[in-house]
Amino acid sequence: MLVSFLQNIMAWSALYLPTILFIWIFRAQLARFKINPEETPADLKLxxxxRTVTSLSILAFWDTLVLAPHVTSTPLPEVVSPIRFLVYVFLFLWSDLHFYTIHRALHHPxxxxxxxxxxxxxxxPNPLSGLSFHPIEGLIYFSALLIVFLVPLSPIEYTAYKFGLVWAPLGGHIGYTTYDVTKNKLEPRKFEHYVHHIKFNNNFGAGLFPDGWVWDQFLGTVWPEDKPILRQGSSSSSSNNNKTK
Structure with a gap:
């Protein structure tokens, strides 16, 4: 279990730490792309x-006690056939549906x-927010890996899928967008998960598709594009969030 935990820590560090360092070094140049101009308090970042370390520990639990015996018995396909490619597409779709379902369920009072x-x-949100979960939520989030009992994966495929789940939250929690927010209207499609963190009852999905959040649109929980999203500070966002609850 320790080996798995260290592996998960290294995978997280390989993407999140360079991102955090890049943001810190170029914070002045990136300021106009930051959705919320306020900084996250240091005590909250800690x-x-x-919580991230706890989540990665829970992932190690899934690896060692539940999944590893099953995964290690599955050989790596010699050739990635068209059928195998469809398996990868299925895993992508499964991840999106799994996240939407558990996330919306967790918003039950x-x-x-x-x-x-x-x-x-x-x-x-900031990069440290991505896997900042209650332990039970961490257990539920990484339960997406149980798909290996339906779709057998080789150790390499399983590891790639697992690391994908570790890295996926970064995009929605990075706190920056790709255009100057000081000069443009903030469009919900540009940072859907940020909208969720301040509006609470919309944009539950993982946003894995380039044209927006499929399950939110299909089930009517996407934030309407004709409603403006203000560039709020933490205090005003907190007030708004409390009202929504």
Missing amino acids: KELR IWYSKIHKVHHESIN
């Missing part, structure tokens, strides 16, 4: 880091107050 509220302490 909490997020501790009972589960939100006991579990998911921890993640929503990060009103102004």
Whole structure:
């Protein structure tokens, strides 16, 4: 289990730490691309880091006690056939549906107050917010890996899929967009998960598709594009979030 935990830490560090360092070095140049101009308090960042380590520990639990015996018995396909490619597409679709389903369920008042509220302490998301979960939410989030009992994966394929789940939250929590937010209207499609952190009852999906959030659009939970999203500070966002609940 320790080996798996260290592997997960290294995978997280390989993407998140360079991103954090890049943002810190170029913070002045990137300021106009930052969705919320306020900085996340240092004490909250420390909490997020501790929760991230806990989430990666939970992932090691899945690896060692539940999944590893099954995965190691599956050989790596010699050739990536068209059928195998469809398996990868299925995993992509499964991840999107799994995240939407568990995320929306965690917004039920009972589960939100006991579990998911921890993640929503990060009103102004930053890279450390991505895996900042309550332990039970971490267990549920990485339960997407149980798909290996339906779709056998080789150790290499499983590791790639697992690391994908570790890296996926970064995009939605990075806190920056690709255009100057000081000069343009903030469009919901540009940073859907940021909208979720301040509006609460919209944009539950993982946003893995380039044209927006498929499940949110299909089930009517996407934030309407004709409603403006203000460039809010932490205090105003917190007030708005509390009202929505």
